[in-house]
Structure formats: structure tokens, C-alpha cells
Amino acid sequence: MKKYSFLFLLFLSLQVFGQAALIPERPSPNRLVNNLSSSGILTNNEEEQLERKLETFANQTSNQIVIVIVDDLQGMEAFQYATELGQKWGVGQKDQDNGIVILLKPLGGPGVRQLFIAPGYGLQGAIPDLATKQIRENEMYPYFKENKFYEGLDKGTDALMSLAKGEYNSDQYAPKKKGGFKLWKLILLIIVIVFYILRNNRRGGGGGLSMGTGFLLSSLLNSGGGFGGRSSSDGGGFGGFGGGSFGGGGSGGSW
DSSP states (O other): OHHHHHHHHHHHHHHHHHHHHTSOOOOSSOOSEEEOOSSOOSOHHHHHHHHHHHHHHHHHHSOEEEEEEOSOOTTSOHHHHHHHHHHHHTOSBTTTOOEEEEEEEOOSSTTTSEEEEEEOGGGTTTSOHHHHHHHIIIIIHHHHTTTOHHHHHHHHHHHHHHHHTTOEETTTTEEOOOOOSOHHHHHHHHHHHHHHHHHHHHTTSOSOOOHHHHHHHHHHHHGGGSSOOOOOOOOOOOOOOBBOOOOSOOEEEEO
16 A cells, blocks of 8 residues: 555656646746747837836835746646746745736637736735736736737736735725825815915915925825826846745636
8 A cells, every 4th residue: 555655646746846847947037027928919118118117016025026928838727837837936035925926828719818816925815816816807808808918917917016015905906095185185275275365365465385385285285195196216127036935826717
């Protein structure tokens, strides 16, 4: 009996080793956007835009999102391919396991095209399986169905970055209330304006907003981030993967 158990474990180990060998080697130099497909779904400019965005995110937060586009899953299920790739490449930081793999197989007809989002151990709380499913269905598939792959990847990574940073509530997959232009701000703004007009009339008019009044108005208008666009900064280059681990989280499907 022990002999058969040993042979079974040996066979299983060889099978796992053989499948792992089919995962592509980590790129050199390391890149966060890896288009290994012949499909040409992204232009060079689109790849570089995504690369710069993910570099900036990695440098600011230490979380690493990797996009890998392939033609063939080598006989593996998408979840296995994405998980083993993340583990083999060491996506994320070793002490935080904060990597995310977006695996995309764009070739084939309906049911054959595959997408899988695999977060590392350290991000599975912030990005649970249900959230990855909703990101795929709400942010990515609608664009993929129109062959707008850059737009889908751009929106999908935006959502993943917001979840990883805690800007989204993963339970409800909705922006958390973080301010915005609320009623109390409007009332306070009106009070400030009325006060300014009355004071100016008593002084005989003329002049502009005082420095203090102008600062207060500016603070009211801009607090909460409700009126600003997407910030951008130089990512400074990608420093490489840190040895993060993966363990089967995430979700995938076809369109």
C-alpha cells in the first residue's frame, strides 16, 4: 500500500512540476504589462500607458498588479495558470503577498476567451472573490465584447487599485463615503458669502476676497476630492517583483 501511495505522490508531483514548467519565465527586465499574445489587442502606446499607471501604483503603495495576455493556457484552467504564474514570478512583496495577476486569453469564440483575476494572499480580504467577479462583469466584459481591450483593462485596474487602497467597500462594491459636496458645505458656503457681502457693504464696497475668506472657499470647494481629476505622477520605473505568494483566490470566466 505504501508503495502505491509513493507512486501516486510521485506521479502527482511530476504532473504539477510539468505544468509549472509550462508557465512562461519572468520577463527580464521585469514588466507589469506582459503581452505574450499574437493577437495585437493592444498598441505599443496602450501598453506603455498601462505600464506607467501600474508602475506608479506599485511605487506608491507597494501593491503590484500584473497583466499577462496569452494565446494558450497550456491545457490548464485559467485559475491554475494565473495562480501559478503569480507564485512563479513572485508578484507582490514577500512579507505582504500583495500582488494581483490579471490573466487574459483574448483569442477564440464565446466561452473560449478567458479572463481571470487572482489576488495574492495579502489582498484577498480587500479584494474578495465576489469583488473580482463584479469587476470582470461591470468594468471589463462590456469593453471586451466591443474589442476595446485597453479600455477594459484600464477600468478594471482602476477598480482593483481603489479596492486595494480601501477607497471601495468590497462588500457592496461601491465608493465609500469620503466627503464630496454635501449639504452642510453648501450651507456653510452660503453663510460665508453672505458674511462677506455684508462686511464689504459696511466698509463701503470694493476690494476682493480676503486671503482667509478665499482660502476657506477653496477648502470647501475642493475637500473630499469631488471636483478633481485623476492625479498622475512619474512612476520612476518598476523596481521588480518582491516574492509574493498566491493561494487560489479570485475569480474568472469567459465572454
